[in-house]
Amino acid sequence: MDLASLETPVPVVDLDIVEANLKRMQDYCDAHGLALRPHIKTHKIPALARRQLELGARGITCQKLGEAEVMADAGLDDILISYPLVGEPKAERLAALARRAKMRVSIDNPLALETVARAARHGHEIGVLVEFDSGNGRTGVTSIDGVVELARAIRATEGVRFDGLMNYPVSARSGEILRDLLPRLKAEGLEPPVISGGGTPNAFRTHEMAPVTELRVGTYIYNDRMTVGAGHARWEDCALTLHVTVISRPRPDLAIIDAGSKVFAADIMPGGPGEGHGYFPAYPGAKLHKMSEEHGMVDLSACERKPQLGERLRVVPNHVCPVSNLADRVAFARGEAFQGFTDVAARGRSQ
Ligand SMILES: Cc1ncc(COP(=O)(O)O)c(C=O)c1O
Structure with a gap:
C-alpha cells in the first residue's frame, strides 16, 4: 500500500527521517x-x-x-x-x-x-x-x-x-x-x-x-516549521507531515483543504499570525491563513502554480508536538511506502 491511498487528513511519520534525526542527536550527545x-x-x-x-x-x-x-x-x-x-x-x-x-x-x-x-x-x-x-x-x-x-x-x-x-x-x-x-x-x-x-x-x-x-x-x-526557521533542521528533516486534500476551489486564489483546527494546532510562527499555520513543500507560496474546525483556508495569491481540486497536499506544521496530541493515530511510512498505523498512546493526557 502506498501513501497516496490513505484517507486524508492523516499525519504521516517517515521512519527513515526519524531514524536519521535520532542518530544525529545521539551522536551529538555522545560527542x-x-x-x-x-x-x-x-x-x-x-x-x-x-x-x-x-x-x-x-x-x-x-x-x-x-x-x-x-x-x-x-x-x-x-x-x-x-x-x-x-x-x-x-x-x-x-x-x-x-x-x-x-x-x-x-x-x-x-x-x-x-x-x-x-x-x-x-x-x-x-x-x-x-x-x-x-x-x-x-x-x-x-x-x-x-x-x-x-x-x-x-x-x-x-x-x-x-x-x-x-x-x-x-x-x-x-x-x-x-x-x-x-x-x-x-x-x-x-x-x-x-x-x-x-x-x-x-x-x-x-x-x-x-x-x-x-x-x-x-x-x-520530527522537527517542524519552527525548528527549520530556527536553523536547527532542514525541510527534508521534517518527519511528520500532514497529508490533506483540496476539497474546494471557490476562487482562483483560494483552496479549501479537509483539515482545520481539529488537525493543525494553533501555534503561530515567531513572525506572527501572518505567516500562517504550516508550510506546503510543493507550494512554498501557499499560506494556510485561516482555519475553522474542519476547513483550512489556503491563500494561493503568492503561488505561480496552484493546486487543483482533489489534489493531495503535504503540510509541515508550525509546531509538531500539539499536532501529535490531536491525532489518535499516525501512519508510519518509509519514503512513499505505508508501514501501518500506530496509536499515539499518550495523547491527551493532561493530568
Ligand atoms: C521542560 C521541558 N523540557 C524539554 C522540552 C523539550 O523541548 P523541545 O521540544 O524544544 O526539544 C520541553 C518542551 O516543551 C519542556 O517543556
Whole structure:
C-alpha cells in the first residue's frame, strides 16, 4: 500500500527521517558527553521512546503523570517528570509509578517538594531536581538563593534524593546562572549530580552555552516549521507531515483543504499570525491563513502554480508536538511506502 491511498487528513511519520534525526542527536550527545533524555511529548508513542533508548538515550522525560503512566505500562523505565506536581492525588499516582519505574521529578517550590515527599512515604525513594528559570518566565526558581534554599530542603526531606538541577530552555543565560550557582551549591555540600537542560532549537549548541550533563529534547525527533526557521533542521528533516486534500476551489486564489483546527494546532510562527499555520513543500507560496474546525483556508495569491481540486497536499506544521496530541493515530511510512498505523498512546493526557 502506498501513501497516496490513505484517507486524508492523516499525519504521516517517515521512519527513515526519524531514524536519521535520532542518530544525529545521539551522536551529538555522545560527542559531548551528554546523557540524552528525550522528551516524549513530541511523539507520545512508546515504540518511538523504545527506539530512542536502543540508540543510547539514558531514560525519558514526560511532562504529565498520565504520559509517564502510559510509558511505564509499555515497560519503559527511568522517567523524569519535568513538571511540578502538586496535591495528594498526584502524590498517590507518583507513588504507584515509583513502585514500578525509577522516577525523578523537577520542582520549583516547597508544595511540589511536599507532594514528592508524600509519594516517597510509600516506600520508594524518588529523585528531585530543582528547576531554575533562565528567562523563560514559566516555572523555575528565579534566584540563586532560592535554588540553594530548595536544595537544602530536599536534603532535609526523608525519602527524596537531591539529584541536581533542571532548566528549560537551556541558553547562554543558563550558563551565566550556573557559573554563580554551582560554587554556592558546592559550598553547601550539595553538588548536583545531574544538570538537565532542554530545547531543540539550540540543542546542538548546548555544550557552548552551559555546563549541563543531560539534554532533554523532544521536537528533534520530527522537527517542524519552527525548528527549520530556527536553523536547527532542514525541510527534508521534517518527519511528520500532514497529508490533506483540496476539497474546494471557490476562487482562483483560494483552496479549501479537509483539515482545520481539529488537525493543525494553533501555534503561530515567531513572525506572527501572518505567516500562517504550516508550510506546503510543493507550494512554498501557499499560506494556510485561516482555519475553522474542519476547513483550512489556503491563500494561493503568492503561488505561480496552484493546486487543483482533489489534489493531495503535504503540510509541515508550525509546531509538531500539539499536532501529535490531536491525532489518535499516525501512519508510519518509509519514503512513499505505508508501514501501518500506530496509536499515539499518550495523547491527551493532561493530568
Ligand atoms: C521542560 C521541558 N523540557 C524539554 C522540552 C523539550 O523541548 P523541545 O521540544 O524544544 O526539544 C520541553 C518542551 O516543551 C519542556 O517543556
